[in-house]
Amino acid sequence: MSDDASPLLVSREGAVATLRFNRPQALNAIDVHMAQAFLAAVKGLAADPGVRALLLCGEGKGFMAGGDLAVLSADPQGGAAALIGPLHEALQLLATLDLPVIAQVHGVAAGAGLSLMLQADFVLAAKGTRFNLAYVNIGASCDVGASWALPRWVGLRRALEIAMLGDMLDAEAAERMGLINRVVEADALPAEAMALAQRLAAGPTRALGQLRRLLRGSVERDLPAQLAAEEAAFQACAATADFREGVDAFFARRKPAFQGR
Numbered sequence: 001m002s003d004d005a006s007p008l009l010v011s012r013e014g015a016v017a018t019l020r021f022n023r024p025q026a027l028n029a030i031d032v033h034m035a036q037a038f039l040a041a042v043k044g045l046a047a048d049p050g051v052r053a054l055l056l057c058g059e060g061k062g063f064m065a066g067g068d069l070a071v072l073s074a075d076p077q078g079g080a081a082a083l084i085g086p087l088h089e090a091l092q093l094l095a096t097l098d099l100p101v102i103a104q105v106h107g108v109a110a111g112a113g114l115s116l117m118l119q120a121d122f123v124l125a126a127k128g129t130r131f132n133l134a135y136v137n138i139g140a141s142c143d144v145g146a147s148w149a150l151p152r153w154v155g156l157r158r159a160l161e162i163a164m165l166g167d168m169l170d171a172e173a174a175e176r177m178g179l180i181n182r183v184v185e186a187d188a189l190p191a192e193a194m195a196l197a198q199r200l201a202a203g204p205t206r207a208l209g210q211l212r213r214l215l216r217g218s219v220e221r222d223l224p225a226q227l228a229a230e231e232a233a234f235q236a237c238a239a240t241a242d243f244r245e246g247v248d249a250f251f252a253r254r255k256p257a258f259q260g261r
Helices: 032-046 069-074 076-096 112-118 146-154 156-165 171-177 186-201 205-220 223-238 241-252
Strands: 008-013 016-021 053-058 101-105 108-110 122-126 130-132 182-184
Touching (some): 008 032, 053 186, 069 076, 101 112, 101 186, 108 112, 112 146, 122 186, 171 182, 182 186, 205 241
Parallel strands (some): 016 053, 122 182
Antiparallel strands (some): 008 016
16 A cells, blocks of 8 residues: 555455545645556556556545536646646556546545536445535636536436536435445445455456447447447447357356456
8 A cells, every 4th residue: 555645545355446535634625646646656557457447436435526616726837737647647647548437436526526426326425425516606717527427327408507507416315316326334335346346356347348338439339330339239249258268168167257358
C-alpha cells in the first residue's frame, strides 16, 4: 500500500486493485495532487496485466465531496484546468481498459465525487449515503463525465432534474432512479464490494471489457454499426484463451477457470 500521507492509496488483493481516495479531513475533496495521483494510478493499471478488476472507495466519513473549492477559489479558471485535465485523461484511459470498475460508496458522493461514481460499472452504496450532483449550487456546469453518464443511467428527463435542481438524494432514491445498483448495510459494504470485485476479477476479462465498451458505446451507434461492433468484439473474444476454456468447460460440464487472457 502507498504511504498513508498520499492523497490516493493503491492496494492489491489478488487480481483486484483498490484505489482509496485519502483526504478524509476534506471528505476526500479532489485537489490537484489527488487528480494527478489518480491519473498516475490509472496509467499503472493500464500497464499491469495482472489487474482484472478495479474497486474505488473513500477513506473516512465519505466517498468524495467533489472538487476542492479552495483550489477553485484561488484561481477559478486555472484551478479548474488543473483539476479537470488529469481527471478527464484518466477516465478516457480507464474507458479503454478491460477492467470492470466497482464503486464502494458511503457517507456522501457529491459534485465530482458523484460524477466519478457514475463512471463505474457497478455501484454499491451504504445505507444513509447521500448523493448530490451539486455543481449548479456553485454556479457551475458539470465535469468528470457526469453529462455523459447521468442520462445513460437514469434517462434524460431525470438527468435534467438531478443536474439542474441540485437536490440531495438519499440512497433509496438513488437506487430507484438507477444511479446505483443496490443499497447495503454500512458494516457489510466493504465485504460485499470486494466480493463483487473478486467475482468479476475471476471472469473472462477480455470478454467483460468488450461488453462494457459495447454497451457504453451503443447509444452513439445505429443498429448496423452496433451489429458490426458486436461481430468484431465477438471475434476478438473468440481468439482468446478464455474463450477456448469456456467452450471446453461447457462440453466437460465443469466450471470454467478463466485466466484473463
